[in-house]
Amino acid sequence: MRGFLSVFKRELKAYFSTPLAYVFLVIFLVGCTWQTFQQNFFEMREASLRIFFDQLPQLFILLVPAMAMRLWAEERRSNSIELLFTLPITPVQAVLAKFFACWAVLALALVLTCPMVITVSYLGSPDAGTIVTGYLGALLLAGMYLAIGSFFSCLTRNQVIAFVLGVVACALFFFAGSPYMLNLLAGFQMPAKLLEAVESLSLQSRFESFQRGVIGLRDVGFFLLLAAGWLWANIVALKERMAAG
């Protein structure tokens, strides 16, 4: 636990002692506000954050891998990983600590979108329930993307490669259930069962059920389990890399 906490604190401090967190927060906030207002936010004449939540996943596909790419690639390139793992810290503690520190920054980014909530509350009386579930869904989605990004960051010393692989993997997961993707796969004469499996992996439909105000145990479990799976793969890959030198 001590190993986890000290790495968590160090990582969190590192985000704010370098421009990293500030640049990310500003770009994220400008991006999501601009996207929301540019898409007929007022013309809808509806006091809800639906448009705001609808565009979040696409923004996350770009920005979360950008945050995640440095997690391990930087550590390996600068060799500080040798410092980390000659201190009494286990790979499990380090992977989780880095993940949660970065997730905390992403959570802060979501908290800082509160002017959106204030705006719709001022304009009308939005459904508080769907706003809360919407934020929960967004946080889980961000965590899941982060776990994917963290895994790819561990595979390479090159941050650009980690970023590109992360973006592609996040996009594939998100759009797995989209009609376009399913048509494409159906074109390969895939068995129906496989198509169903691919469709069920889709994050989009699960994310949308949060926007309708539904917290399904299966949806929450899906996000948590998948994130845990990617983190586990991350730990395995990290140990593998370390053994290979």
Add this chain to the structure above:
Amino acid sequence: MIEVKDLRKAFGPIVAVGGVSFAAARGDVLGFLGPNGAGKSTTMKMLSCFLAPDSGTATVVGYDIVDQPVEVRRRIGYLAENVPAYDEMTPESFLRFVCDVRGIPGKDRPEAIGRVLDSCSLAGVMRQPIGTLSKGYRRRAGLAQALIHDPPVLILDEPTDGLDPNQKHEIRGLIKRLAKEKCIIVSTHILEEVEAICNRMVIIDRGQMRVDSTPAKLREEFGGTLEQVFRKLTVGRDAAPVAGGTR
């Protein structure tokens, strides 16, 4: 305190360490020598539990490096060859982080940090980011990190590399002072350094043990300076391995 038993490590087809065994006790300063690429750093990385050996093992203060790596790391101070550190941190915040990981309680921290800042002469740069420090200061920050928890075992990979002559002198003095209480392994290319601080000497070449002896004995055996001994043992590439004189 350190017992190394037939340690082996290969990276793909390249055998970096091919069966290294030696032991060191409290009070020993063991000079670990060999030409570039001999496997010194790899051996030290295995002892400090960064790399897992392919076969063989070692115990450090009674703990096995393969089975109890975290326990071993708690008892080792390790300075890596290229001095890994977080560049955006200052020596002060870096040392606080290490205190945190190593579980040095808050009330003991000012004393511990003060002690290593002093013994490594770092006080002047303690608020500058490590990334902006010169090579010598960076190495001293690494050394301070290795000393902060007052470990029983020190593993120092070229601790005086990149230091100016005065700093070298200081660090050698520091190692000598620490030697009474600790077991220290130092790798180096500077043979006068071995002469000055080491009471033991292990030479490896291409992953193989060449010699495990003391500087005085070696000079006697080979009749010459340590440099001549080193050349005799490691230049003749096809020479048969020399049976090590044991203590």
